[in-house]
Amino acid sequence: MKIGVGVSTQKNVASAAREIWDQAKSKIGKETIDLAILFTSVDLSTNSLLKVIKNNLGGSPLAGCSSQAIITNHGILRHAAALVLINCQGIDISAASIENIKARTALTAGEELGNKLLQGFRGSHRELGMFFCDGLIEEGSQLILGLQERLGRSFPIAGASASDNLNYYKTYLYFNREVISDAAVGILWGGKLKFGLGIRHGWKPLGKHRTVTKSYSNVIEKIDGKPAVSIYQDYFAKDTAELRKDLKYISTLYPIGIYLEGETEYLLRNILSIGDNGSLICQGDISVGSQIRLMIGTKESCLAAARQAVLDAKKGLAISRLGLEKKGSAADIVFVFDSASRYSLLKRNADQELRTIKEALQEEVPIVGFYTYGEQAPLKSINYHGQAHFHNQTVSILALGG
Amino acid sequence: MDSYNLFNILGLASIFTIIALAIVVAAKIEKTNQLQASVDKLKKSLEEMDEQAKLIVRTDIELNKIQEELDKKISSLYALQRLSRAVSTTLEETQIFMSVQRTNLEDIGFEKAAAFLWSNKEQRFRLCLNIGYEQEELNLIVSNLKSYTEYCLKLIKQAKAISSISLQDMTIKARINELFKVSYFVLSPILSKEGDNGFLFVGTDSTDTVLTEGDEELVTILANEIGQALENARLFDKTWLAQQELEKKVEERTKELSEALEQIKEVSKRKTDFISAVSHELRTPLTSIKGYASILLSEKLGQIPDAVKQRLDKINRHSDELTHLVNDLLDISRIESGKIIMKQEAQDLKEIIEVTTDLMSVQLKAKDIKLDVVLAQDAPRIEADRNQIERVFINLLGNAAKFTPEKGTITITTASTDGFVKIDVSDTGIGIPKEAQEAIFDEFYRVDNEINQQVKGTGLGLSLVKHIVEAHKGKIWVKSKPGEGTTFSFTFPKA
Numbered sequence: 098m099k100i101g102v103g104v105s106t107q108k109n110v111a112s113a114a115r116e117i118w119d120q121a122k123s124k125i126g127k128e129t130i131d132l133a134i135l136f137t138s139v140d141l142s143t144n145s146l147l148k149v150i151k152n153n154l155g156g157s158p159l160a161g162c163s164s165q166a167i168i169t170n171h172g173i174l175r176h177a178a179a180l181v182l183i184n185c186q187g188i189d190i191s192a193a194s195i196e197n198i199k200a201r202t203a204l205t206a207g208e209e210l211g212n213k214l215l216q217g218f219r220g221s222h223r224e225l226g227m228f229f230c231d232g233l234i235e236e237g238s239q240l241i242l243g244l245q246e247r248l249g250r251s252f253p254i255a256g257a258s259a260s261d262n263l264n265y266y267k268t269y270l271y272f273n274r275e276v277i278s279d280a281a282v283g284i285l286w287g288g289k290l291k292f293g294l295g296i297r298h299g300w301k302p303l304g305k306h307r308t309v310t311k312s313y314s315n316v317i318e319k320i321d322g323k324p325a326v327s328i329y330q331d332y333f334a335k336d337t338a339e340l341r342k343d344l345k346y347i348s349t350l351y352p353i354g355i356y357l358e359g360e361t362e363y364l365l366r367n368i369l370s371i372g373d374n375g376s377l378i379c380q381g382d383i384s385v386g387s388q389i390r391l392m393i394g395t396k397e398s399c400l401a402a403a404r405q406a407v408l409d410a411k412k413g414l415a416i417s418r419l420g421l422e423k424k425g426s427a428a429d430i431v432f433v434f435d436s437a438s439r440y441s442l443l444k445r446n447a448d449q450e451l452r453t454i455k456e457a458l459q460e461e462v463p464i465v466g467f468y469t470y471g472e473q474a475p476l477k478s479i480n481y482h483g484q485a486h487f488h489n490q491t492v493s494i495l496a497l498g499g
Numbered sequence: 500m501d502s503y504n505l506f507n508i509l510g511l512a513s514i515f516t517i518i519a520l521a522i523v524v525a526a527k528i529e530k531t532n533q534l535q536a537s538v539d540k541l542k543k544s545l546e547e548m549d550e551q552a553k554l555i556v557r558t559d560i561e562l563n564k565i566q567e568e569l570d571k572k573i574s575s576l577y578a579l580q581r582l583s584r585a586v587s588t589t590l591e592e593t594q595i596f597m598s599v600q601r602t603n604l605e606d607i608g609f610e611k612a613a614a615f616l617w618s619n620k621e622q623r624f625r626l627c628l629n630i631g632y633e634q635e636e637l638n639l640i641v642s643n644l645k646s647y648t649e650y651c652l653k654l655i656k657q658a659k660a661i662s663s664i665s666l667q668d669m670t671i672k673a674r675i676n677e678l679f680k681v682s683y684f685v686l687s688p689i690l691s692k693e694g695d696n697g698f699l700f701v702g703t704d705s706t707d708t709v710l711t712e713g714d715e716e717l718v719t720i721l722a723n724e725i726g727q728a729l730e731n732a733r734l735f736d737k738t739w740l741a742q743q744e745l746e747k748k749v750e751e752r753t754k755e756l757s758e759a760l761e762q763i764k765e766v767s768k769r770k771t772d773f774i775s776a777v778s779h780e781l782r783t784p785l786t787s788i789k790g791y792a793s794i795l796l797s798e799k800l801g802q803i804p805d806a807v808k809q810r811l812d813k814i815n816r817h818s819d820e821l822t823h824l825v826n827d828l829l830d831i832s833r834i835e836s837g838k839i840i841m842k843q844e845a846q847d848l849k850e851i852i853e854v855t856t857d858l859m860s861v862q863l864k865a866k867d868i869k870l871d872v873v874l875a876q877d878a879p880r881i882e883a884d885r886n887q888i889e890r891v892f893i894n895l896l897g898n899a900a901k902f903t904p905e906k907g908t909i910t911i912t913t914a915s916t917d918g919f920v921k922i923d924v925s926d927t928g929i930g931i932p933k934e935a936q937e938a939i940f941d942e943f944y945r946v947d948n949e950i951n952q953q954v955k956g957t958g959l960g961l962s963l964v965k966h967i968v969e970a971h972k973g974k975i976w977v978k979s980k981p982g983e984g985t986t987f988s989f990t991f992p993k994a
Binding site: 175176262263264303304305331332333334346347350351391393444 | 545546549552553555556559563567571574601602605610704709
């Protein structure tokens with residue numbers, strides 16, 4: 098796999114488009130470009146930017162999304178565009194998009210996206226599904242479930258939800274020439290592709306276990322038979338009105354953690370809002386009977402988690418290369434899908450997290466990523482048969498290599 | 500019997516069994532109670548731990564808030580420092596606003612900014628800074644701002660900052676949010692002692708932001724910095740314009756003076772040429788007049804009566820005076836036009852003084868004037884044209900003798916200075932009035948005094964002396980006090 102990355106912080110869309118294309122193209126040289134992946138800040142989410150790139154790209158697919166900030170080797174850039182051009186060299190790919198998700202069920206939309214990806218895939222052996230979806234879709238878990246219905250229940254899927262400037266107003270997906278919302282974009286990888294995935298958050302459980310006694314989709318209605326909001330009322334000694342005011346802050350620092358047997362870390366759920374009946378509307382599904390605890394994190398534990406996620410990804414890549422000619426954990430490119438909540442929490446230390454990731458990688462490798470409204474990745478424990486889950490507040494490291 | 504015994508045995512066994520069971524049950528109950536107590540204890544511990552967890556969480560959130568506020572303040576102060584540095588090192592109005600960069604603004608927690616200055620002339624707010632707004636949005640803001648002109652001018656007049664947290668009027672707050680499309684804002688006046696005042700608006704549409712009083716203070720400081728920078732820039736502009744004006748005037752005056760100088764040079768050249776031409780033309784007839792007068796006086800052409808002789812003597816004497824005048828004029832014009840090349844050679848000053856004072860001795864004796872010569876012991880040789888320096892001495896000594904009364908004193912003093920020898924010729928004569936001192940070196944100038952009225956003179960002597968001294972790169976000047984005497988000082992370069 099040969100990679101060319103271009104990054105621009107120019108405000109002018111046309112100039113930014115030219116700059117990222119020129120930079121990425123100069124690095125990839127005369128090789129054929131088989132795929133382009135684009136991440137931009139919201140201010141650069143325009144059709145004209147895509148048009149410039151697609152005009153140069155020709156028939157090869159372009160996929161990507163918007164974000165609060167872009168992660169690159171050069172740092173975390175709040176107003177930027179990053180373009181990755183890929184020459185596959187024996188790696189098979191297929192890219193597809195699905196729109197108008199709200200008009201159907203998320204499960205159906207996921208299944209349709211799966212079908213499209215399979216239809217476009219010409220290879221014989223599938224390795225990984227990469228997936229970006231609108232960050233404001235509430236049933237993200239169902240979308241993944243639908244996708245896995247088609248690609249395989251144990252088929253590894255790694256992805257992230259697009260974000261905006263923490264306004265939760267509108268997020269954007271990119272597919273070929275189109276900037277779309279209420280949509281999802283997928284890339285199916287196969288052939289000689291090898292990858293390693295690490296996903297961690299660093300939050301620790303606090304207090305006693307509680308049980309979800311009534312829930313549906315991403316809404317928890319009752320915990321231990323009481324209105325779900327009571328967990329936060331008890332812990333923070335605040336009434337619902339006060340909680341609503343500080344919810345974004347409290348939910349980022351102290352999310353709900355779902356206990357998963359065999360997993361090192363709890364599965365986190367951010368609280369998006371509090372319902373009138375005292376229910377908690379989460380960013381991701383939560384099922385009845387789930388054992389939950391309040392979670393607490395620190396900047397140090399976040400940074401330690403980022404380091405561990407890189408080590409997990411490197412280890413995964415090395416394992417996937419066992420018995421092959423090309424060995425080791427050196428990746429051709431590393432994608433970082435980092436939770437927008439972590440950016441909000443770490444603030445000035447966000448750069449430190451990037452430094453930690455670079456240090457843990459130990460080698461010069463192109464790093465491209467963005468801040469997400471949710472991360473998708475399989476759980477590690479064998480109990481879950483590789484099924485992808487919707488994560489919150491994690492940093493997900495995806496190392497790709499030939 | 501057997502059955503009785505058996506019954507008894509069974510009865511006893513049953514009793515023992517019952518007792519044993521009762522003991523076991525009692526033990527079990529005891530155990531259960533103990534376990535229950537442990538469970539209760541554990542439950543209690545868990546509840547206590549949960550209560551502790553609540554305390555931890557409540558403390559943690561407070562600490563986090565404090566830490567966050569501290570981080571925000573530190574980060575904002577750094578950003579403010581960067582902004583202030585950029586703003587204060589600029590002396591151009593547009594550049595001042597351009598130095599407020601988006602990244603620095605984001606570091607203090609805002610992503611939108613606009614600055615307006617009130618133009619008294621145009622009676623409207625002039626947009627000077629835009630960060631984060633599209634042109635269409637901006638046009639709308641500028642257009643709608645007209646409705647708030649009075650309100651904004653009042654804030655500027657009162658030098659009062661407002662923000663989402665300090666503004667009590669909810670209606671105005673909502674209108675500002677709507678006008679600038681933000682969730683939180685700070686608006687602070689930009690005040691400058693020079694020129695237009697205005698206001699700086701910063702805002703964010705992120706609902707994630709927690710605005711504090713510190714933010715309001717920070718933006719106020721920034722607005723003050725901008726105001727100060729504008730004041731400096733405007734003062735600089737004023738000074739710059741004044742300087743430009745001055746330079747222009749100096750240039751004009753220099754040009755005028757250069758032109759005048761050129762004209763003077765031209766006139767002077769014409770005068771020199773004229774004098775030179777006239778002098779030449781005069782010399783030939785003068786020579787003839789003098790020649791013929793001499794022939795007649797020699798009586799080679801026959802005897803002449805005494806009365807005629809006397810007239811011829813007068814013709815001869817006046818011809819000499821006229822020749823002398825013409826020669827002086829010719830010398831001056833030649834020196835001016837550079838036609839006379841000074842044959843500069845090392846000269847012994849003592850010898851020159853001796854020769855020239857000797858020439859003057861008859862004149863001095865006639866008035867019993869004492870001559871003192873004070874030569875510096877290490878009097879160096881001077882670089883001069885022998886004939887010309889002698890003329891300088893003869894002229895100055897002649898003047899001194901002329902204006903010094905009987906029994907007076909003339910003193911010649913020499914002194915060595917840097918690269919030059921200074922010679923003073925002092926007398927105890929009638930002196931020169933102050934108002935005449937500057938003009939005495941001019942051609943044909945004669946001081947109006949009794950002696951000059953009685954004794955004839957051309958008024959060219961000192962002018963010639965000055966030309967000779969200056970042609971040697973020396974200087975000449977005079978100090979005099981009427982009734983006390985006069986000192987002429989001049990310099991010649993050392994050999």
